[in-house]
Amino acid sequence: MSASPGAPGTVPPSPVQVVAAVIRDARGRILLTRRTQGRDLAGLWEFPGGKIEPGESPESALVRELQEELGIRAEVGAQVACVECDNGGKRVRLDVREVRFEGKPRGAEGQALAWVPLHKLPEYPMPPVDRPVVQQLLAQAEE
Numbered sequence: 001m002s003a004s005p006g007a008p009g010t011v012p013p014s015p016v017q018v019v020a021a022v023i024r025d026a027r028g029r030i031l032l033t034r035r036t037q038g039r040d041l042a043g044l045w046e047f048p049g050g051k052i053e054p055g056e057s058p059e060s061a062l063v064r065e066l067q068e069e070l071g072i073r074a075e076v077g078a079q080v081a082c083v084e085c086d087n088g089g090k091r092v093r094l095d096v097r098e099v100r101f102e103g104k105p106r107g108a109e110g111q112a113l114a115w116v117p118l119h120k121l122p123e124y125p126m127p128p129v130d131r132p133v134v135q136q137l138l139a140q141a142e143e
């Protein structure tokens with residue numbers, strides 16, 4: 001017996017696999033980047049990162065993305081959250097990792113950066129899939 005959801009005979013589209021970073025400065029603030037115009041979800045803030053290419057591990061994808069986007073050398077640590085949801089019309093699976101870094105982050109692709117105190121994260125408009133991640137970070141801080 002099939003337990004798969006959806007209409008008979010349809011295969012749900014596989015989600016876009018995305019990996020992103022929680023990057024903290026010495027004061028504990030978290031780095032967000034703003035999606036530039038001309039892309040989906042333009043103007044929203046997000047955790048730096050991007051799509052995992054075929055054959056890449058999440059760790060190597062994140063190291064590559066952070067070098068490209070921010071010009072930093074990243075060391076990928078523990079998973080903060082892994083969330084899958086419909087994200088403005090596209091199914092996305094977002095794997096979020098703690099990251100330590102060397103270098104000074106800069107918006108290498110013209111994107112704005114913001115160092116945000118943890119309690120102010122909910123004030124930043126972010127894609128739907130990021131909301132549970134923010135809740136998870138806030139809950140962890142209270143433990």
Ligand SMILES: Nc1nc2c([nH]c(=O)n2[C@@H]2O[C@H](COP(=O)(O)OP(=O)(O)OP(=O)(O)O)[C@@H](O)[C@H]2O)c(=O)[nH]1
Pocket residue numbers: 018019020039040041045046047048049050051087092094127128129130
């Ligand atoms: N890096 C990152 N991406 C996120 C977050 N939340 C979220 O929905 N996304 C989505 O995950 C995808 C990340 O892809 P990307 O940044 O590599 O790609 P992109 O939009 O430039 O697309 P493209 O490579 O097809 O041009 C986008 O669709 C983006 O909207 C997040 O917190 N961080």
